[in-house]
Amino acid sequence: MYLTNSFMSDEKKQNSHQPLILAVEDHDDSLLLISYALESMGCRFICQTDCSATVLVAKEYQPDLILLDILLPGLSGIDVVRHLKQEPLTCTIPVVAVTALASAEDRERILKAGFNDYISKPYMIEELEAIICRRLGRRLGIHSAFELCQD
Numbered sequence: 001m002y003l004t005n006s007f008m009s010d011e012k013k014q015n016s017h018q019p020l021i022l023a024v025e026d027h028d029d030s031l032l033l034i035s036y037a038l039e040s041m042g043c044r045f046i047c048q049t050d051c052s053a054t055v056l057v058a059k060e061y062q063p064d065l066i067l068l069d070i071l072l073p074g075l076s077g078i079d080v081v082r083h084l085k086q087e088p089l090t091c092t093i094p095v096v097a098v099t100a101l102a103s104a105e106d107r108e109r110i111l112k113a114g115f116n117d118y119i120s121k122p123y124m125i126e127e128l129e130a131i132i133c134r135r136l137g138r139r140l141g142i143h144s145a146f147e148l149c150q151d
Helices: 028-040 051-061 077-086 104-112 125-139 145-150
Strands: 006-008 020-024 044-048 065-069 095-099 117-120
Touching: 020 028, 020 051, 028 044, 028 125, 044 051, 051 065, 051 077, 065 077, 065 125, 077 095, 095 104, 095 125, 104 117, 117 125
Parallel strands: 020 044, 020 065, 065 095, 095 117
Antiparallel strands: 006 044
16 A cells, blocks of 8 residues: 555564554654654554545554644644544544644643544653553553663
8 A cells, every 4th residue: 555645664564563653743843753752662653744544544554543733734633533533443543632732722622523632742752652651551662762862
């Protein structure tokens, strides 16, 4: 399957017992930060800069978690999460909103739309890791980016 504007972490493709995370983010710097955190945690991941194929990718690869930006070109993250929650193959996948929308009203609206969790930008890698750990539980053999930097 060929996916425009998507890539999957190479060395993690074969290690299927590690959690798979789909990250959808249109800003390269933010996507780089997310991929660094996921790599340091030992996760396999798929990154997308365009949300047009997110539902299709989620149905095909069945990720354990989706990190989804809200303010995306085309469909918004809120539209995408509604589509994900309506699909039988994706309705149980936890989806975390990753967004610059930080007011209490924004958070409430985002969670009501179907997101399971929320993190506002800018965030620290440790905050992102904590949410991933909370959502994936014991499926992770954690080595945080902070711990790696201390070595």
